[in-house]
Amino acid sequence: xxxxxxxxxxxxxxxxxxxxxxxxxxxxxxxxxxxxxxxxxxxxxxxxxxxxxxxxxxxxxxxxxxxxxxxxxxxxxxxxxxxxxxxxxxxxxxxxxxxxxxxxxxxxxxxxxxxxxxxxxxxxxxxxxxxxxxxxxxxxxxxxxxxxxxxxxxxxxxxxxxxxxxxxxxxxxxxxxxxxxxxxxxxxxxxxxxxxxxxxxxxxxxxxxxxxxxxxxxxxxxxxxxxxxxxxxxxxxxxxxxxxxxxxxxxxxxxxxxxxxxxxxxxxxxxxxxxxxxxxxxxxxxxxxxxxxxxxxxxxxxxxxxxxxxxxxxxxxxxxxxxxxxxxxxxxxxxxxxxxxxxxxxxxxxxxxxxxxxxxxxxxxxxxxxxxxxxxxxxxxxxxxxxxxxxxxxxxxxxxxxxxxxxxxxxxxxxxxxxxxxxxxxxxxxxxxxxxxxxxxxxxxxxxxxxxxxxxxxxxxxxxxxxxxxxxxxxxxxxxxxxxxxxxxxxxxxxxxxxxxxxxxxxxxxxxxxxxxxxxxxxxxxxxxxxxxxxxxxxxxxxxxxxxxxxxxxxxxxxxxxxxxxxxxxxxxxxxxxxxxxxxxxxxxxxxxxxxxxxxxxxxxxxxxxxxxxxxxxxxxxxxxxxxxxxxxxxxxxxxxxxxxxxxxxxxxxxxxxxxxxxxxxxxxxxxxxxxxxxxxxxxxxxxxxxxxxxxxxxxxxxxxxxxxxxxxxxxxxxxxxxxxxxxxxxxxxxxxxxxxxxxxxxxxxxxxxxxxxxxxxxxxxx
Ligand code: ADP
Ligand code: MG
Numbered sequence: 001x002x003x004x005x006x007x008x009x010x011x012x013x014x015x016x017x018x019x020x021x022x023x024x025x026x027x028x029x030x031x032x033x034x035x036x037x038x039x040x041x042x043x044x045x046x047x048x049x050x051x052x053x054x055x056x057x058x059x060x061x062x063x064x065x066x067x068x069x070x071x072x073x074x075x076x077x078x079x080x081x082x083x084x085x086x087x088x089x090x091x092x093x094x095x096x097x098x099x100x101x102x103x104x105x106x107x108x109x110x111x112x113x114x115x116x117x118x119x120x121x122x123x124x125x126x127x128x129x130x131x132x133x134x135x136x137x138x139x140x141x142x143x144x145x146x147x148x149x150x151x152x153x154x155x156x157x158x159x160x161x162x163x164x165x166x167x168x169x170x171x172x173x174x175x176x177x178x179x180x181x182x183x184x185x186x187x188x189x190x191x192x193x194x195x196x197x198x199x200x201x202x203x204x205x206x207x208x209x210x211x212x213x214x215x216x217x218x219x220x221x222x223x224x225x226x227x228x229x230x231x232x233x234x235x236x237x238x239x240x241x242x243x244x245x246x247x248x249x250x251x252x253x254x255x256x257x258x259x260x261x262x263x264x265x266x267x268x269x270x271x272x273x274x275x276x277x278x279x280x281x282x283x284x285x286x287x288x289x290x291x292x293x294x295x296x297x298x299x300x301x302x303x304x305x306x307x308x309x310x311x312x313x314x315x316x317x318x319x320x321x322x323x324x325x326x327x328x329x330x331x332x333x334x335x336x337x338x339x340x341x342x343x344x345x346x347x348x349x350x351x352x353x354x355x356x357x358x359x360x361x362x363x364x365x366x367x368x369x370x371x372x373x374x375x376x377x378x379x380x381x382x383x384x385x386x387x388x389x390x391x392x393x394x395x396x397x398x399x400x401x402x403x404x405x406x407x408x409x410x411x412x413x414x415x416x417x418x419x420x421x422x423x424x425x426x427x428x429x430x431x432x433x434x435x436x437x438x439x440x441x442x443x444x445x446x447x448x449x450x451x452x453x454x455x456x457x458x459x460x461x462x463x464x465x466x467x468x469x470x471x472x473x474x475x476x477x478x479x480x481x482x483x484x485x486x487x488x489x490x491x492x493x494x495x496x497x498x499x500x501x502x503x504x505x506x507x508x509x510x511x512x513x514x515x516x517x518x519x520x521x522x523x524x525x526x527x528x529x530x531x532x533x534x535x536x537x538x539x540x541x542x543x544x545x546x547x548x549x550x551x552x553x554x555x556x557x558x559x560x561x562x563x564x565x566x567x568x569x570x571x572x573x574x575x576x577x578x579x580x581x582x583x584x585x586x587x588x589x590x591x592x593x594x595x596x597x598x599x600x601x602x603x604x605x606x607x608x609x610x611x612x613x614x615x616x617x618x619x620x621x622x623x624x625x626x627x628x629x630x631x632x633x634x635x636x637x638x639x640x641x642x643x644x645x646x647x648x649x650x651x652x653x654x655x656x657x658x659x660x661x662x663x664x665x666x667x668x669x670x671x672x673x674x675x676x677x678x679x680x681x682x683x684x685x686x687x688x689x690x691x692x693x694x695x696x697x698x699x700x701x702x703x704x705x706x707x708x709x710x711x712x713x714x715x716x717x718x719x720x721x722x723x724x725x726x727x728x729x730x731x732x733x734x735x736x737x738x739x740x741x742x743x744x745x746x747x748x749x750x751x752x753x754x755x756x757x758x759x760x761x762x763x764x765x766x767x
Contacts, residue, residue, distance in 0.1 A: 021212040024051035025755075032206045041191040049759075053207055054236050055262065055712040056200065058185030061251045062133050062151075065182055065244060070108040073136045073145055080133045081110060081147070082155070088124040090117075103130055111139070112147040129156035131184075151186070153198055183242045183251065204240050211236075218752035219265060222740035223729045227264065228257070235261035254718065263714045267726035269753045275730045276753075278329070278508075286327035286485050287430050289354045291319055298349045302378045303342070310515035311339055317511045318347050318489065322431070328487035334513030335684035336648025337520070340491045341371065341623075343513070344433050345378055347489055352384055352411045356430025356486075360414045365390050365594055366601055366617060367435065372414045373605075374623075379412060389415040389424070392594030431487045493645065493684075523651040525659040525679045527635070536631055536660050537579050543629045544583060544610045548655060550629035553646055555637040556589060556615035565589060565615070571633070572613040580611060588614040616642065618649055625653035635661035640674045640691040644684060651682075670694055692717060 022031060028047055029039035039048075047053050067082040083103035091098045099117040101124050102109050112132055114120055124130065134150025187200040215233050217224065230238075238258035242251055250256045254263065307315070314332060321328035334340045348358040360375070362368040372388040379386055387410040389401050404410040408427030415424075490508065528536055540550050552575065554568035568589060576585035586600045586609040597617075604612045605624050612618070612627075616638075630650045635643065643661070651657040661675055677690050716723065737743040 022050045022207055022210045023212050024049060024054070024215070026050045028053050031203060032210070033203050038191070038195070041195060045190050050207055050211070052712075053204060054211070054240075056187065056204070057239055057254075057259075057262070057713055058187050058197075060186050061242065061248065062131070062184045062186055063248050064131060064184045067131070067181075070105050070110045073110070075136055075138045075145060077136050078134065079136055079147075080131060081105075082129060082131050083110060085124040085126050085128045085130055087126065088120075090121055101130075103132065110145065110147065112150050112152070114149050123154070128154050131155050153196070155198065182244060183246060183248065185240055185242070201240075208237055208240065216748070218749055219268060220733060220741045220745035220749060223268075223732070227260075227725060227729075229261045229264060230257050232261070232265070234258070254713075254715075259713070260722065263719050264722050264726060266712055266714045267719065267723050268730060269749075269756045271723075271726045271730035272733060272749065272753045273757045275727075275734055276750075279734065281329050282326045284327055284485050286325055286487060287322075287354075287356065288325040289322040289350050289356070289430065289487075291323050291350065292353075295350050295353045298353055298382050299346050301382050302345065302349065304378065305517070307342070308339065308513075308515045308517055310334075310513045311343055314343055314511040314513055315346050317509075318343070319350060321509070322347065322350050322487055327485035328431075328489065329508045330489050331508040331510045332489060332491045332513065333510060334491070334493065335516075336493050336645060337516060337652055338513040339517050340435075340493070340513060341374060342378075344435070344489065344491060345375065347431060347433065348379070348412055349382070351431040351487070354430065356428050357405070357408065357410065357426050358412045358431045358433065359424075359426070359429060360412060360433045360435065362414070362416055362435045364617065365392065365416055366597055368414050368416050369598055369601065370623060371435070375412055375414060384411045385409055386412045386414065389413060390594065391416065429486045431489065434488070434490045493648070519654045520651055521654065521656045523647060523657045523659050523682055525647065525661065525682070527661045527663065527675050527679055530633070530662045530664045533662065536662065537575075539658070539660075540611070540629055540631065541580070541583075543658070547626075548628040549604065549607065549609070549624065549626050550611045550631065551618065551627055551649060552611060552613045553618070553630065553632045554613070554615055555634045565591065568613070568615055575611065575613060583610040584608065585611045585613060588612055588617060590615060590617045616646070618646070623652060624649070626655075628653070628655050628657040629660070630658070631660045631662060633662050634664055635675060635678075636663045636667040636671045640677060640687060640694065643674065643678050644682075644687045647678070647682070 027039065027049060028034050028042055029036050031050060031053065034042070042048075042053070045056070047056055062080055064080050064082070068079045070081060070083065073079055073081070081103075083105050086102045086104050086109065088099070088101035091100055096116050097118055099114045099120045101112045101120070103112070103124075104110070110132075112134070131153045132147055132150040133152070134147040136145055137148050138144070139146050185197070185201060187197045187204075189196050190200075211233065215231075217232055219229065223229070229235075235258040238246070238256065239262060242256070242258075246256055251259075314334075318328070318330060318332075321330055332340055332343060344360065348360070351358050360371055362371055368388060368390055372386065375386045385404070387401050387404055389398065389405070393401070401410070402424060405413055406425045406427060413424070413426075540552075543550060552571075554564075554571060556564040556568050569587065572585070572587040576583075586604055588597060588600050588604075592600070600609070600612070603609045604627075607626060627650055630647060632638065632643065632646060638646070647659045650659060659678075661678060663671075663675070667675070673690070673694060677687055681687060714722070733741060733746055733749055737746060
């Protein structure tokens with residue numbers, strides 16, 4: 001359509017307003033002032049539709065209701081000043097270039113300075129109106145007030161485009177009224193600063209004004225009332241154009257009714273999808289394991305100690321899941337040392353006693369080996385056949401073990417994740433246990449599930465249809481064609497704050513081991529500067545003389561980091577030759593041959609080594625109760641979660657344990673807080689909370705955390721309570737229609753959820 005042709009124009013007018021109304025799903029390029037080229041720029045910010053644009057929220061607000069007059073400013077305060085640009089220029093000092101701009105109100109003037117800001121050179125045209133927001137300070141020579149590095153915005157270029165016709169002028173006036181005399185939203189710029197906050201303000205205002213009047217609320221009325229949620233349209237308007245009376249503090253902290261409505265909505269539809277997913281999984285065919293007496297007997301036989309109350313409770317939850325005819329999808333969360341392994345073995349017994357095989361996957365070979373040793377020690381007593389299948393085995397041996405698995409001779413198969421990925425054929429796989437799986441987010445798991453049918457992020461495991469000549473197992477009704485999902489138990493040692501677990505593992509049921517086995521004495525943790533290392537080594541010597549063992553850990557965080565590894569090896573030589581010449585010192589790092597690793601680990605376990613110098617390979621799961629000292633060198637280079645995991649290697653027996661955090665030189669403030677937390681507490685949940693706070697959710701779960709959902713408006717840390725509410729209400733909706741929520745409303749909510757999931761997470765098949 002050619003808008004210049006009078007005919008087309010006539011038609012357009014006739015079709016008004018329906019044609020010009022924007023739907024939330026309309027592409028942003030049709031929003032006035034955007035077009036295809038800028039739409040591309042916006043796409044890089046994740047803004048594709050009108051809805052995306054309207055959810056591009058200001059990251060802060062500026063109180064320009066009462067801009068200040070220059071003459072009343074005081075040093076030390078934050079202030080908004082609106083003034084006219086007079087002069088500006090770049091000054092080179094000896095240390096750095098300083099950009100300086102002077103703006104005035106009538107006769108009074110105010111200087112603003114920015115360091116290293118040559119890029120500002122052509123920004124301020126004399127005569128333009130500028131809004132400045134920043135800290136008022138006295139300049140270094142004596143008293144004149146100035147703004148230091150203020151935020152700024154040109155709000156009225158006198159000579160922006162000379163050709164302004166009448167309508168453009170009104171628009172400019174309108175724009176101007178959006179800039180001052182109100183609380184002004186500040187958006188993050190886009191397109192290398194080309195799309196300014198001011199541009200967003202105008203565009204979003206336009207989009208809001210033309211938004212279709214039909215904007216039905218996808219959240220059922222009863223929930224809206226219960227939580228006093230305002231309507232979506234009102235929320236969008238107020239979040240971009242706060243009412244004059246709105247609390248400025250609430251705005252800045254995203255706690256206005258408008259923010260809450262939008263945040264809740266986002267979380268609600270996330271939780272709705274997760275909950276639905278979980279129900280779907282329950283609807284699949286699984287194995288209803290028998291829980292007869294022989295299971296109880298076998299479990300009793302293997303237990304080397306009295307289980308803690310938490311272990312009992314958790315086992316009950318697991319057993320109850322396993323007894324159900326749908327596949328178990330359970331997460332077992334327990335801090336390091338809380339005793340997850342034995343619980344896993346108990347679950348294995350349930351499956352094995354019913355004639356099924358169990359796969360136990362560990363993240364590292366060392367850990368797989370360790371599980372293998374304890375499984376043999378514990379489970380071979382009751383007559384089960386345990387095999388270890390790792391990448392480093394000879395090919396012949398591998399083939400043999402695979403045959404045992406395929407024929408059903410091996411009842412418990414232990415390996416690394418990578419290994420099980422290579423399609424091992426099981427005769428009759430009933431349970432998959434994934435240990436220390438803290439790096440999978442919920443979306444990642446969903447994506448994996450698409451590839452395999454095994455669910456819960458478990459790589460493909462193939463099950464042959466019949467038992468063949470297998471000597472074990474009763475024939476079952478499932479031996480024919482119906483695909484049967486094995487049960488899955490995921491174990492993690494990363495204590496995840498509860499609400500986050502709800503989201504990250506929202507598709508799993510969660511059990512928590514929140515009690516340590518008895519007889520543990522708390523670990524004493526100290527910080528020591530590495531200048532005092534001699535004292536530390538002396539202390540280690542004493543502990544070893546008392547019959548204990550010690551770890552010395554070096555920060556080789558990435559095992560392929562050549563220089564770090566060299567440093568660790570050098571220190572090993574130093575320690576073994578010079579510091580502890582009469583003690584038995586071993587070295588363990590990720591690059592060692594698997595056999596050698598195995599040998600070193602076994603020696604340490606048996607007490608044939610006094611000191612184990614190691615990289616972070618011992619971070620997960622290694623269990624040597626006689627080791628009571630851990631010295632962590634360059635502790636400042638480790639993350640909090642990692643320090644906690646490392647420290648979890650000691651304090652595993654009754655003897656008092658000591659963790660020494662050595663630091664070299666001055667450390668950053670964040671690092672101070674990390675080390676401080678380590679000294680103060682050994683409660684994994686407290687540490688996790690602080691870690692989360694220090695790093696934010698993305699980092700908290702590691703950079704590989706591609707499975708973290710990203711949010712438009714919500715923030716998992718800030719909005720925990722809303723997340724809880726969202727989860728609760730999502731469950732209420734899926735409970736089905738009742739006096740409060742109608743079938744219609746449920747359908748609408750689900751429809752909305754599906755579009756949203758598809759758009760946001762690229763997952764179509766939810767629901
Ligand atoms: P994690 O949860 O970190 O995997 P483990 O399963 O390795 O912990 O258990 C840590 C240590 O505690 C092991 O030495 C284990 O034998 C011991 N343990 C586990 N449960 C109990 C219990 N109920 N009583 C005494 N010791 C226990
Ligand atoms: Mg473990």
